[in-house]
Amino acid sequence: MRITRPRSLGTAGDSHHLHLSSLEVLDQTNVKLPLAYTGCASEYVKRGHYVPPQPGFRVEPYTPADVIDGNPQTSSQSDWSANAVYGSQDHWMEFEVPWITGGDTTIVVVNTQSNPTRLSGATLAVLDFDGTAMAEFTLTADIDQRFQLHYPY
Numbered sequence: 001m002r003i004t005r006p007r008s009l010g011t012a013g014d015s016h017h018l019h020l021s022s023l024e025v026l027d028q029t030n031v032k033l034p035l036a037y038t039g040c041a042s043e044y045v046k047r048g049h050y051v052p053p054q055p056g057f058r059v060e061p062y063t064p065a066d067v068i069d070g071n072p073q074t075s076s077q078s079d080w081s082a083n084a085v086y087g088s089q090d091h092w093m094e095f096e097v098p099w100i101t102g103g104d105t106t107i108v109v110v111n112t113q114s115n116p117t118r119l120s121g122a123t124l125a126v127l128d129f130d131g132t133a134m135a136e137f138t139l140t141a142d143i144d145q146r147f148q149l150h151y152p153y
Contacts, residue, residue: 011087018091028103
C-alpha cells in the first residue's frame with residue numbers, strides 16, 4: 001500500500017508535507033490486519049522530522065512507523081528541517097499488508113489535526129506483489145477517511 005503526495009499538488013503556502021496520524025486495514029469482519037513499515041519511503045518521509053529535545057516533544061524523528069503504531073497521539077512528518085530542500089521531491093510511504101483472501105476490506109486513513117488540507121489530493125494505492133495498483137483512492141482534508149476495497153479486486 002502506498003500513500004503519495006506529489007509536488008504537482010502544489011508547494012505554495014507550506015502545503016507540501018506528508019503528515020499522517022494513522023492507517024488501518026480492516027477485514028470483512030472488522031478485524032484489524034497487521035501492517036508493516038519496511039523503510040520504503042521517499043528520502044524526507046523516511047528520515048522523518050526531528051524536534052530538538054524540549055518539554056512535550058519526544059527525541060525520535062516522526063516517521064512512517066508512527067502511522068501504524070496504534071497510538072493516536074503519534075504521527076509521521078516528512079522532514080521540514082533546514083536539512084530538507086522544501087518542495088524538491090514527491091513524498092510517499094509504503095506499507096506491507098497481508099494478502100487478503102476474500103471479502104470486502106476497509107482502509108481507514110486518519111489525517112493530522114494540524115493542517116489537514118496538506119493531505120488533500122494525495123493518493124492511496126493498493127499494490128499487488130509486482131507494485132501494480134489494484135485500486136487507487138484520492139485522499140481529502142477530512143480527518144477520518146474510509147475506503148472500501150471490494151473483492152475480487
